[in-house]
Amino acid sequence: MNLLSSPLTTDLYQLTMLHAYFAHGMRDTAVFELFVRKLPPGRNFLLAAGLEQALDFLEHLRFGPEELDWVERSGKFPRGFAGHLAVLRFTGDVHAMPEGTVFFPNEPILRVTAPMPEAQLVESRLINLVHFETVVASKAARSVLAAPGKLLVDFGLRRAHGAEAGLLAARAAYLAGYAGTATTIAAPQLGIPIFGTMAHSFVQAHDGETAAFEHFAEAFPDGATLLIDTYDTEAAARQVVALARKLASRGIRVKGVRLDSGDLATLARHVRRILDEGGLPEATIFASGNLDERRLHDLLAAGAPIDGFGIGSSLVTSDDAPVLDAVYKLQEYAGKPRRKRSSGKATWPGRKQVYRHTDTAGCFGHDVISVEGDEQPGEPLLVPVARNGRRLHAQESLDTIRARAAEQLAKLPARLRALDDAATPYRVEIAPALRKLAERVDRATGETPALLR
Amino acid sequence: MNLLSSPLTTDLYQLTMLHAYFAHGMRDTAVFELFVRKLPPGRNFLLAAGLEQALDFLEHLRFGPEELDWVERSGKFPRGFAGHLAVLRFTGDVHAMPEGTVFFPNEPILRVTAPMPEAQLVESRLINLVHFETVVASKAARSVLAAPGKLLVDFGLRRAHGAEAGLLAARAAYLAGYAGTATTIAAPQLGIPIFGTMAHSFVQAHDGETAAFEHFAEAFPDGATLLIDTYDTEAAARQVVALARKLASRGIRVKGVRLDSGDLATLARHVRRILDEGGLPEATIFASGNLDERRLHDLLAAGAPIDGFGIGSSLVTSDDAPVLDAVYKLQEYAGKPRRKRSSGKATWPGRKQVYRHTDTAGCFGHDVISVEGDEQPGEPLLVPVARNGRRLHAQESLDTIRARAAEQLAKLPARLRALDDAATPYRVEIAPALRKLAERVDRATGETPALLR
Numbered sequence: 092m093n094l095l096s097s098p099l100t101t102d103l104y105q106l107t108m109l110h111a112y113f114a115h116g117m118r119d120t121a122v123f124e125l126f127v128r129k130l131p132p133g134r135n136f137l138l139a140a141g142l143e144q145a146l147d148f149l150e151h152l153r154f155g156p157e158e159l160d161w162v163e164r165s166g167k168f169p170r171g172f173a174g175h176l177a178v179l180r181f182t183g184d185v186h187a188m189p190e191g192t193v194f195f196p197n198e199p200i201l202r203v204t205a206p207m208p209e210a211q212l213v214e215s216r217l218i219n220l221v222h223f224e225t226v227v228a229s230k231a232a233r234s235v236l237a238a239p240g241k242l243l244v245d246f247g248l249r250r251a252h253g254a255e256a257g258l259l260a261a262r263a264a265y266l267a268g269y270a271g272t273a274t275t276i277a278a279p280q281l282g283i284p285i286f287g288t289m290a291h292s293f294v295q296a297h298d299g300e301t302a303a304f305e306h307f308a309e310a311f312p313d314g315a316t317l318l319i320d321t322y323d324t325e326a327a328a329r330q331v332v333a334l335a336r337k338l339a340s341r342g343i344r345v346k347g348v349r350l351d352s353g354d355l356a357t358l359a360r361h362v363r364r365i366l367d368e369g370g371l372p373e374a375t376i377f378a379s380g381n382l383d384e385r386r387l388h389d390l391l392a393a394g395a396p397i398d399g400f401g402i403g404s405s406l407v408t409s410d411d412a413p414v415l416d417a418v419y420k421l422q423e424y425a426g427k428p429r430r431k432r433s434s435g436k437a438t439w440p441g442r443k444q445v446y447r448h449t450d451t452a453g454c455f456g457h458d459v460i461s462v463e464g465d466e467q468p469g470e471p472l473l474v475p476v477a478r479n480g481r482r483l484h485a486q487e488s489l490d491t492i493r494a495r496a497a498e499q500l501a502k503l504p505a506r507l508r509a510l511d512d513a514a515t516p517y518r519v520e521i522a523p524a525l526r527k528l529a530e531r532v533d534r535a536t537g538e539t540p541a542l543l544r
Numbered sequence: 545m546n547l548l549s550s551p552l553t554t555d556l557y558q559l560t561m562l563h564a565y566f567a568h569g570m571r572d573t574a575v576f577e578l579f580v581r582k583l584p585p586g587r588n589f590l591l592a593a594g595l596e597q598a599l600d601f602l603e604h605l606r607f608g609p610e611e612l613d614w615v616e617r618s619g620k621f622p623r624g625f626a627g628h629l630a631v632l633r634f635t636g637d638v639h640a641m642p643e644g645t646v647f648f649p650n651e652p653i654l655r656v657t658a659p660m661p662e663a664q665l666v667e668s669r670l671i672n673l674v675h676f677e678t679v680v681a682s683k684a685a686r687s688v689l690a691a692p693g694k695l696l697v698d699f700g701l702r703r704a705h706g707a708e709a710g711l712l713a714a715r716a717a718y719l720a721g722y723a724g725t726a727t728t729i730a731a732p733q734l735g736i737p738i739f740g741t742m743a744h745s746f747v748q749a750h751d752g753e754t755a756a757f758e759h760f761a762e763a764f765p766d767g768a769t770l771l772i773d774t775y776d777t778e779a780a781a782r783q784v785v786a787l788a789r790k791l792a793s794r795g796i797r798v799k800g801v802r803l804d805s806g807d808l809a810t811l812a813r814h815v816r817r818i819l820d821e822g823g824l825p826e827a828t829i830f831a832s833g834n835l836d837e838r839r840l841h842d843l844l845a846a847g848a849p850i851d852g853f854g855i856g857s858s859l860v861t862s863d864d865a866p867v868l869d870a871v872y873k874l875q876e877y878a879g880k881p882r883r884k885r886s887s888g889k890a891t892w893p894g895r896k897q898v899y900r901h902t903d904t905a906g907c908f909g910h911d912v913i914s915v916e917g918d919e920q921p922g923e924p925l926l927v928p929v930a931r932n933g934r935r936l937h938a939q940e941s942l943d944t945i946r947a948r949a950a951e952q953l954a955k956l957p958a959r960l961r962a963l964d965d966a967a968t969p970y971r972v973e974i975a976p977a978l979r980k981l982a983e984r985v986d987r988a989t990g991e992t993p994a995l996l997r
Contacts, residue, residue, distance in 0.1 A: 094711055102726040108745075216707070222702065276547060278618065311563075
C-alpha cells in the first residue's frame, strides 16, 4: 500500500465513524469547510497552497486489496465493513480558493460537499496536504517580500520532516516566488527549477582549496559556484580570483561564490571587493547558513552585496510557526446547517463564501464572509474546482499559480507586508446573513447562542 | 520514481559533486559522521531514532530507468554521468547508536564509511530520516517523562508535515514510550497499536448528542469512547450516564469519554464526579486539544483525574524545536582525518567513538568522545550495524527499541528529566587523543588551530 495515496493514511476515528455511519444509513450530503482559526504571532496573512495535491488525492481515492485485507484482519471493525469500503470512491464537489490566493482567519479555503462517509474519511489527509503547503507558502512569501529581486532557493530537504515534506516544501516555496530548490526530485516530479553548488565535504576531500575549486570548475566549465568558507573566506576568495584567470584561458568560467558561515554582511562586502578588484565583477555572491526572512531583511538593510540566498530549515519547517490552527469542520448535514459550540472553538455554520473588497489604490481593503447565495459586492474567492468527484479544469501550471501569488502579494497593503504584526490587522467582517444563520441554528437546537469570536 | 526511495530525493549538489568525483577518480574511502551540534533551548538530551529507515534506504539505493532517463535528459550533467549512476550501489559500512539511545551534542550517532561518491550521495536523505525521527522521539520523551503511567496517543497526522512525517512521527513517538497512534496506516505498515474515538462532526451530524452517542456505542458495543465537548461538556456527561444505564441491559458497554476543549482540569474533575455518581467509576477520561508536555505536567500537578492524552501538532512538528542542528560531516578521506574550520561550525576530525560513564546510582554520569581505537573506560555507544552495504543483524523490533528507550530514560539524572534547561548540563568531554588529532590535522594543513567549542 502506498503511504502517499492510501486511504489508510487517515485517523482511525474516521474509519470507526464510517462504520457507524454505514450501520445507521447516514449517507446524506455533508458539507465540510477547511479554514485556519487564527494567525500565528507575527503573521499578517496566509497564502493558500496544496489544492492540486488535495484534488489528486480525492480523484484517486480507493481501498485496494491490501488495504481491504488489513481492514478485515485488523479486528478493529465488524464483518461487512470492508465491503462498504471496497466500493467507496469520492463522488463529491469541491469549491476552493485557487492556490496562491492570500487569505485570512476563519475564511474557508476549501469546501467539500459529498455523501457523509466520503467527506468524513478524507479529512485527515486533506488537512495534512493543504495545511503543510499553506504553512510553507505563507512562510516563503515573507522572504520573497523581504528580499525583492533576489534569487531565493529552497535548501531545506535534509531537515524537512520526511521526503514528502521536502518535495511539497519545494513546490510551496516556488509558487510563493522562490526561484527554485536544491531538491533534485522536484525537477522530474514537478518541473521546478533546481539549483546546486558544492559542499564543504568536496573541499575537505582535496588537499587544498585551490585543487578543489579547480576540479569543480573543470567539471562544470559553463559556470561553477564555489563554496569559499571551509577554512578562511577571504583567502579563498583570492584563490578564486587567481584560479579564474588561469581557467579563463581554457574557456572555463567561474560563475560565483557561496558563503555559508560567519558575519555574512562584512564577508560579502570584502569578498565583493576582492572579486571586483580581481577582474570578476560579474561573479555573483550567494549566501546560506541559518537564514530566514529576518536575516535577509537585516543583511539587505545593511547593504550586503549578496545576489541570492539559500534558505533551508527555517523555510521548510516554518520554524517560527510550524503549525497553523487549520481545521475541517462540518457546516451542514442533510440540508441542515450545523455548528460546533465547544469552548473557544465555536464555528460559523452553513456553506460560506468570502468576498474581497479592493480599495481605491488597488490594494486589498477588507473581506466579508457570508452564506453562499447571499448577494454581496466584492470578488467571491471560492470557486468550483471539482464536481461529482472529478476536476472541472485541467491542472493549473505552477507558473500560473506563481504569477497569481505574485499579483496577490503585490496587492497586500504595506502594513501587512511587514515582518511583524500589523498594528491594524486585515479586516474580515461577518455578514448579517451569516450571523442570523448562526442564531437560527442555535435556536433550533434549543441552545443559548454561543459566544463567537 | 518513488519519492520515498528514489536516489533523486537528494540535493542537486550531491549529484554535481558526484560528477566531479567521477571525473577526477575520487573514489577513495570517505568517513562521514552524523551528529547534532547543539541542543535547542529548554532541552537536556536527545533520543536517537530513524536508523531502521536509514539502513533500509542504503540497502535499496539504486538509480532506476526513470531516474537515469531524467539524469540524461536534464541538461544538468555531461554525457556519461548516468552510466556511473547506473551501477552505483551502497557498498559501505555503517556504525550507529542503537535507536532509543539517549545522546548529547557533538556525539556522532551514525557513521558511514564508504567510497566517496556513495557516502556523499546519501547525505540528504540520511539526515532527512534520522533528523526527523530524532526530533519527534526527543519531543515525545518529554511527555512520557511528564505523564508517567498515563496512556499517551499520537493524534498528529493532520498537521504533520506530509504523510511520511505522519507515519514516522507515529513510529518515533511509539519507540519513545507512547502507547500508540491514531494514524491508521501505522498499524499495517509498522505494527504500531492504533487508537480512535469519534469527532465533533459525528455528533453534529445527529440532531442531538444522545442519538450520536447511542449510534456510536451500538456500532462499537465492546467499549466506545464518546466525545462530550461539542456543546456543553457536563450536560453531555450526564447524557452518557443515562445512556450507559440504558445500554448496559443490551450488553453494550461505554468505555469512557473524551474532552477536547475548555478548562480541562476543572471539566475533568466535574465529569469524573458525574461518572462516579452515575455508576460509571470505571469509565475513563481521555483529554486532547492543543496539548503538549507542559500542559500535561500542569494538568497532572493540578490533580486532574485524566487517564490518557491525545497529543497532536506539538508532538509531530516538535513545535518548540522543529529543527535540530543535525549535520553529516566528512571526518576522513583516503586515510587522512579531515575537519572543517568554518566560523562557528568547526568539527572534530577523524572516526570517533562515544564512551558513556554511569555513576554509582546507576544514572548516566558523563560521556567522553575520543578517536576510534583509543582505549577508554565506559560503554562504547556506536556499534557496527552494516558491512559492505548489508545489515549485520535482523531488523530490531519496535518493542525492543521501545524497551531500550524506557531503560535509557530511567537512567537520566533527575535534573535532565525536567522540562526546562538543567542548571548543569550533561558533561561531554573531548578525550586528549581527539584534541591531539585536531591539532595534528591543523598543523598538517598549515593552519592556526581553530577555536573549538
